[in-house]
Amino acid sequence: MKFSQFNSIIPYSGKFALYNAFAQKVIFLDTDLKDILQAAIHEGVDELQHVHPSFYEYLVKKAFLVDNDVDEIEKVKQLSKSIDENPDSFILTINPSMNCNFKCWYCYETHVKNSRLTPEMIDRINAFITQTANQEGMNYFQLAFFGGEPLLYFQKEVVPLIDTYIRECRKNNLQTGISFTTNGYLINQEFIDYFNNNNISCTLQITLDGYKEKHDLVRFVSANKGSYDKIIENVKLLISNKFFVRLRINYTDMNIEGSHLIAQEFDSIPYELRQQFLMMDYHRVWQNDAIDNTFLVLDNNVGKIQEMGVKVSSKYSPNSVRESCYADKRNSAVINYNGDLFKCTARDFTTAKRAGYLDSDGTLVWENDYLERRMNIKFKNKPCLSCKIMPLCNGGCSQHAMEHFESGSEYCVHSGDENEKMRIIKTKVDEIVNRVSAEKV
Numbered sequence: 001m002k003f004s005q006f007n008s009i010i011p012y013s014g015k016f017a018l019y020n021a022f023a024q025k026v027i028f029l030d031t032d033l034k035d036i037l038q039a040a041i042h043e044g045v046d047e048l049q050h051v052h053p054s055f056y057e058y059l060v061k062k063a064f065l066v067d068n069d070v071d072e073i074e075k076v077k078q079l080s081k082s083i084d085e086n087p088d089s090f091i092l093t094i095n096p097s098m099n100c101n102f103k104c105w106y107c108y109e110t111h112v113k114n115s116r117l118t119p120e121m122i123d124r125i126n127a128f129i130t131q132t133a134n135q136e137g138m139n140y141f142q143l144a145f146f147g148g149e150p151l152l153y154f155q156k157e158v159v160p161l162i163d164t165y166i167r168e169c170r171k172n173n174l175q176t177g178i179s180f181t182t183n184g185y186l187i188n189q190e191f192i193d194y195f196n197n198n199n200i201s202c203t204l205q206i207t208l209d210g211y212k213e214k215h216d217l218v219r220f221v222s223a224n225k226g227s228y229d230k231i232i233e234n235v236k237l238l239i240s241n242k243f244f245v246r247l248r249i250n251y252t253d254m255n256i257e258g259s260h261l262i263a264q265e266f267d268s269i270p271y272e273l274r275q276q277f278l279m280m281d282y283h284r285v286w287q288n289d290a291i292d293n294t295f296l297v298l299d300n301n302v303g304k305i306q307e308m309g310v311k312v313s314s315k316y317s318p319n320s321v322r323e324s325c326y327a328d329k330r331n332s333a334v335i336n337y338n339g340d341l342f343k344c345t346a347r348d349f350t351t352a353k354r355a356g357y358l359d360s361d362g363t364l365v366w367e368n369d370y371l372e373r374r375m376n377i378k379f380k381n382k383p384c385l386s387c388k389i390m391p392l393c394n395g396g397c398s399q400h401a402m403e404h405f406e407s408g409s410e411y412c413v414h415s416g417d418e419n420e421k422m423r424i425i426k427t428k429v430d431e432i433v434n435r436v437s438a439e440k441v
Contacts, residue, residue: 001065003041005072008388008425009034017429022076022391023063026429076391077379080321084329084375089140090132091332094125096157098148098337098349102183102219102227115148117157117337125335126164127362133168140175141165146334146345151186159194166200178202181345183219185227187234192241203244206235210255211262218255232265239269239277247280252288256297260304263312271309280305282314315427318392325397330375333364341366343374344399377401383412389421392428 006021009029016034019026029037033055040048045065048056059065066072098112117125133141143165145158162178169176184206195202208231209218216226238245249259259282266274282298298314305312326332327344334342336349341356341364355374356366366372377398379385384395395401396413404411414420 002068003045021389026432091142091326093144093334095147095336096150097152100149115337124358129164130168133172142177144179146181181205184231184234205246207248209250210259214255244277249282250285252285253294260301263305263308263310280312317427320394321391328398374398380405
């Protein structure tokens with residue numbers, strides 16, 4: 001037998017946690033057992049069978065010890081393939097426009113004034129929606145709207161797409177899911193009524209840049225008018241009408257302080273609605289993603305938000321194999337307003353960088369063998385293949401893999417920082433402990 005490549009041992013609450021990133025299981029060891037195990041790892045784990053037979057058998061049973069001939073990397077590859085090549089679902093993202101009513105300093109996109117869907121492009125997308133919904137074996141079809149700001153031309157250009165999507169999915173008994181990534185400023189009663197009157201549900205991710213003063217420095221209507229109050233008003237309207245909102249807090253070391261005060265804006269919303277339809281979700285702005293102590297300030301804010309009765313997420317807890325990014329899946333596409341195809345929304349949508357185009361009959365045309373290159377790009381980064389958290393991280397997403405591999409460079413999305421990897425493992429152990437505690441209650 002051998003000690004699994006994906007095992008880690010970390011101090012935890014006066015004991016030691018032995019965690020396996022593939023099985024995503026943990027056991028807790030006292031100091032004596034930890035010392036026995038580490039000695040066995042050094043001398044050969046089969047020696048443990050003689051020193052502590054019951055402990056050895058337990059480790060084998062729970063897959064912390066595996067047969068010498070087991071190719072653990074191949075197991076991860078096969079698991080990844082079974083998920084990313086799944087043919088019974090499709091994730092379609094549409095950018096109705098690349099224009100936006102805000103100009104945030106950290107936005108990576110090129111805003112294109114007057115960019116919008118033409119009637120001809122709406123017909124093409126509707127043709128693709130109809131073809132996809134009628135595919136044999138299709139069970140789940142997800143429709144997302146991105147941009148730019150996807151609500152700029154909602155009634156004229158988004159509603160016709162949703163109408164086709166709902167009609168075709170209902171006709172074929174497909175599971176559905178509609179979502180918007182929006183700044184939230186243009187939400188109104190007309191938007192609410194469209195979904196309610198047609199018995200359609202949707203979820204929204206709405207972004208804030210810290211509490212009022214900090215947010216309004218980044219997102220403003222004019223020099224004298226910020227957007228914070230209007231966005232908060234719209235979020236309250238959505239929650240009151242039972243629309244789930246993930247309130248994404250884009251934070252930096254400059255705007256994180258005092259951000260817990262955002263939660264108090266929802267004191268007037270009944271507790272049950274807050275719990276069911278609101279989640280605050282902290283994400284650090286990537287241009288400000290330095291290794292510093294900002295996470296301590298973040299943790300303090302998160303604790304205060306929880307005390308206010310609002311759900312909040314802040315921990316980086318990757319699960320990039322089992323819950324891979326939409327862009328990693330074969331059955332996913334991003335259609336830009338002009339018909340250009342992409343796989344990832346976290347990049348600039350210029351025609352020069354497109355992966356293909358939507359043909360006149362609604363067919364996706366991937367250029368330069370792009371789709372196959374992307375689907376086969378994982379597991380080629382040498383540092384990942386020897387990493388203990390590979391089944392969790394997998395080197396990030398296929399976008400990372402393509403950009404680095406095709407430039408001939410090895411990489412680590414955690415900059416090779418072992419402390420950062422240990423923090424991820426600690427988060428995973430915390431999640432297991434909290435889940436088990438909740439089940440006991």
